Amino acid sequence: EAGVVQSPRYKIIEKKQPVAFWCNPISGHNTLYWYLQNLGQGPELLIRYENEEAVDDSQLPKDRFSAERLKGVDSTLKIQPAELGDSAVYLCASSLFPRDTQYFGPGTRLTVL
Amino acid sequence: QQQVKQSPQSLIVQKGGISIINCAYENTAFDYFPWYQQFPGKGPALLIAIRPDVSEKKEGRFTISFNKSAKQFSLHIMDSQPGDSATYFCAGRTGNQFYFGTGTSLTVIP
Secondary structure (H helix, E strand, O other): OOOOOEEEEEEEEOOOOOOEEEOOOOOOOEEEEEEEEEOOOOOEEEEEEEEEEEEOOOOOOOOEEEEEEEOOOEEEEEEEEOOOOHHHEEEEEEEEOOOOEEOOOOOOEEOOO | OEEEEEOOOEEEOOOOOOOOEEEEEEOOOOEEEEEEOOOOOOOEEEEEEEOOOOOOEEEEEEEEEEOOOEEEEEEEEEOOOOOHOEEEEEEEEEEEEEEOOOOEEEEOOO
């Protein structure tokens, strides 16, 4: 069974540029999460989807971040414009149901110069 | 506000030794406490988990000890191996939300 797939794995951009990350969850998983992981820190939730509905986006900086999960499968997280402080690893995770074990992807390491 | 506090930040253990990582929480609504293992360049992977009605759970060389009254829980890695070198995160779950500790970088010296 394929795990959670994320792309790109690495991204380097200039500040003020836009950037997008893509996530393909494990097949059949209803719930999808986007987490931010700063160096030396644990994952922090940005947004959680149940099917195609964003049910918890309270930690998503909505002035520059947006996300979508069309058709309740793949998801895209976008930052526009990127700031220096956005440099971090962006993790995607999925679970069969909201309270179930989360399976994480390898993450996208973003560097903003 | 850090919902789950984890210590130490880093840990160096000799091969064959016992690694102990501690976590503390305040939110009594937490009903599930997983531990994740993360290797460089990989996402966290579930290692072992416990519910608060159990005081200990063991899976192979990994044991969680849980003290509900103290609101503390710990991960013990017995007979630590170089392959256990990774970052370990504890977490607590309330509702549909998971809160992670800040992580412990474990290095097992051969």
